[in-house]
Amino acid sequence: MSGQANEAPSESGSLLLAIETSCDETSVAVVRGGREVLSNVVSSQIDTHRQFGGVVPEIASRKHVETMTIIIEEAVREAGVSLTDIDAVAVTQGPGLIGALLVGVVAAKSLALALDVPLIGTHHIAGHIYANSLVGDIIYPSIALVVSGGHTEIVLLEAEGKFRIIGRTRDDAVGEAYDKVARALKFPYPGGPHVDKLAQEATEEVVLPRSWLEPDSYDFSFSGLKSAVLAEINRSRMKGEAPDFSALARGFQQSVIDVVTGKAIRAAKEFGARQMMLCGGVAANRGLRERLAALCEEAGVPLLIPPNKLCTDNAAMIAAAADLKWRRGQFSSLDLKAEAVMSLEDWSV
Ligand code: KG4
Ligand code: ZN
Secondary structure (H helix, E strand, O other): OOEEEOOOOOOOOOEEEEEEOOOOEEEEEEEEOOOEEEEEEEEEOHHHHHOOOOOOHHHHHHHHHHHHHHHHHHHHHHHOOOHHHOOEEEEEEEOOOHHHHHHHHHHHHHHHHHHOOOEEEEEHHHHHHHHHHHOOOOOOOEEEEEEOOOOEEEEEEOOOOOEEEEEEEOOOOHHHHHHHHHHHOOOOOOOHHHHHHHHHHOOOOOOOOOOOOOOOOOOEOOHHHHHHHHHHHHHHHHOOOOOOHHHHHHHHHHHHHHHHHHHHHHHHHHOOOOEEEEEOHHHHOHHHHHHHHHHHHHHOOOEEOOOHHHHOOOHHHHHHHHHHHHHOOEEEOOOOOOOOOOOOHHHOO
């Protein structure tokens, strides 16, 4: 991000309008003082993409173009403010689908230029992490477990806005693995919630491997686990038996939960974290929430989890992260570029 350090604004109740279009949700929010959500309008394209079994990037971009103006108007109206009250415009700069990001970035630049207010290019994962600041105080050092459709990361925050990635997936993101397994179990896209529900209801479990990788590694790998599910389905069919989908869903979910929570807790202990944060779309997973809560309690580490609507992609989380830059006067110039791949650590304040 091209940034310039200006004098930090003095008001604490500044109004940020944020735009998020990194994937298949068009979202605009108005947030006061980085914490008070006045509006957070989310228009999901899931119904459009479902028929293709996943997000089609070109269609996502077109849908963002169609809805952007309407969603901006709705967010401003719902917030009970007028556009001229807005102090800065924040936008997801990356990472994400490049065509989808571009729509948000162009809208944000136009708005910032027309209103003559600063523009703040914001990192999508910083948004997922700082969604937690909308529900509680973040205590540092903190460990964030980021689990979404596109990302699986363990992030250490030694201080406010200082991001250090200590572990990441080497192949599929956890949500992506859920969606692929869901497809094998004949569920529609996005399949994560279906697999979660089936796993919760299951009475049997097909025990599947745990991908711990090297003993000291905080990285993840889920593609082998996904292949193990497919192999089990094939094995049953070759024997002329119907695969036990619910036992497989449970086995898959248990393996994922063991590994992600196990690594997150180990990181919290190693880095002396005073708090754990869970975020990203997969944070909606009931089994994951329950296990992490139990492990955090045992370890004496308080846990923050945003409500589901702040875990999935939304613009209020982008405003919450942008507030870090706003308070420090770190703004973007109007030649800001959307970035399909973008470093979280470099986005640190
Ligand atoms: O964070 P998100 O909204 O989008 C990205 O930035 O990727 O995450 C969406 C992902 C999808 O893969 C979806 O299947 C998964 O989150 N998901 C779940 C659950 N709810 C949503 N996965 C497992 N269990 C759930 N309950
Ligand atoms: Zn996301």
